[in-house]
Amino acid sequence: RILNFLHANCKANPPFFSQSIFDLGIGTYDSIITVTPATPIIVAINLFAERRVSALPVVDDNGVVIDIYAKYDVINLARERSYNDLDKSVHEALIHRQEGFEGVQTCQRTDSLRKIFTQIVKAKVHRLVVVDPSGKVDGIVSLSDILSFLLGIAPA
Amino acid sequence: RILNFLHANCKANPPFFSQSIFDLGIGTYDSIITVTPATPIIVAINLFAERRVSALPVVDDNGVVIDIYAKYDVINLARERSYNDLDKSVHEALIHRQEGFEGVQTCQRTDSLRKIFTQIVKAKVHRLVVVDPSGKVDGIVSLSDILSFLLGIAPA
Numbered sequence: 216r217i218l219n220f221l222h223a224n225c226k227a228n229p230p231f232f233s234q235s236i237f238d239l240g241i242g243t244y245d246s247i248i249t250v251t252p253a254t255p256i257i258v259a260i261n262l263f264a265e266r267r268v269s270a271l272p273v274v275d276d277n278g279v280v281i282d283i284y285a286k287y288d289v290i291n292l293a294r295e296r297s298y299n300d301l302d303k304s305v306h307e308a309l310i311h312r313q314e315g316f317e318g319v320q321t322c323q324r325t326d327s328l329r330k331i332f333t334q335i336v337k338a339k340v341h342r343l344v345v346v347d348p349s350g351k352v353d354g355i356v357s358l359s360d361i362l363s364f365l366l367g368i369a370p371a
Numbered sequence: 372r373i374l375n376f377l378h379a380n381c382k383a384n385p386p387f388f389s390q391s392i393f394d395l396g397i398g399t400y401d402s403i404i405t406v407t408p409a410t411p412i413i414v415a416i417n418l419f420a421e422r423r424v425s426a427l428p429v430v431d432d433n434g435v436v437i438d439i440y441a442k443y444d445v446i447n448l449a450r451e452r453s454y455n456d457l458d459k460s461v462h463e464a465l466i467h468r469q470e471g472f473e474g475v476q477t478c479q480r481t482d483s484l485r486k487i488f489t490q491i492v493k494a495k496v497h498r499l500v501v502v503d504p505s506g507k508v509d510g511i512v513s514l515s516d517i518l519s520f521l522l523g524i525a526p527a
């Protein structure tokens with residue numbers, strides 16, 4: 216499969232790179248599944264399994280994003296032998312997070328695809344939480360979304 | 372939801388921790404989707420989207436695991452502005468992988484759950500490729516599989 220279209224049109228700096236992720240249709244912007252610091256871990260694990268998502272934004276009472284709980288964090292729980300305590304809260308689970316965590320990575324729906332790429336690579340994360348200017352959850356943009364977009368622009 | 376069962380029975384060192392992942396039913400051991408170094412990236416991206424997996428073991432002609440290609444690696448491709456070349460091979464894409472990559476993380480189906488936990492945390496990976504003694508792909512054990520197991524042992 217030779218992608219003539221892309222080869223011919225997008226060699227150096229394709230125009231979509233400057234467009235916003237929202238305009239490009241990259242990401243999920245409704246029915247975002249969130250948890251609160253008080254949510255029991257067992258509920259979060261159920262959400263991972265049933266809703267097939269890999270991370271859950273942690274929000275405060277106003278819907279403002281304060282953290283993120285990912286599938287991977289459950290492994291740390293198990294490592295600490297806390298697997299006997301799945302009714303522990305997300306907040307308690309995240310206290311012990313390894314050093315080096317620099318806070319939840321967020322972006323805005325108006326950010327360009329270029330900016331999102333740079334941020335994901337720099338922060339070595341698998342998704343960004345999209346927030347509105349007040350910090351409330353607006354959406355999620357994950358690796359899956361970016362791959363779907365790449366598929367969409369690649370003529371068969 | 373109070374997990375009395377776990378609290379009561381598994382406090383210090385639950386017996387399942389010493390059992391093998393295969394005996395515990397953790398992981399996928401058939402129909403493993405693999406690629407070869409020559410597979411075009413666009414084919415790999417399609418597999419991520421259609422088969423809903425997050426990584427593909429890269430195997431040689433004998434089925435021996437030599438590398439792994441994950442969703443995340445596509446982002447690096449895009450970052451290098453090679454998104455105009457999705458017919459590039461997996462091999463070419465992985466040449467440029469960042470330093471610090473220590474080779475594909477593998478395990479065997481007879482490894483204990485404890486060993487798997489330790490390895491996943493140490494290597495900071497999201498899945499291990501299960502190989503047989505000759506190095507051939509035998510299965511995959513991912514975060515999703517471990518979470519499903521934790522759900523299964525947690526009485527409702």
Ligand SMILES: Nc1ncnc2c1ncn2[C@@H]1O[C@H](COP(=O)(O)O)[C@@H](O)[C@H]1O
Nearest residue numbers: 243246247248268269270271355357359
């Ligand atoms: N917490 C969430 N709530 C709603 N959708 C999500 C959430 N996390 C990820 N998604 C979306 O679900 C799909 C798969 O996400 P992921 O498995 O995280 O790559 C993508 O389209 C994401 O935008």
Ligand SMILES: Nc1ncnc2c1ncn2[C@@H]1O[C@H](COP(=O)(O)O)[C@@H](O)[C@H]1O
Nearest residue numbers: 399402403404424425426427511513515
């Ligand atoms: N390349 C693969 N081929 C077949 N099954 C896989 C592969 N990668 C992951 N799986 C399985 O698919 C499910 C979801 O995997 P993941 O999205 O990687 O967490 C788990 O049950 C894995 O064991």
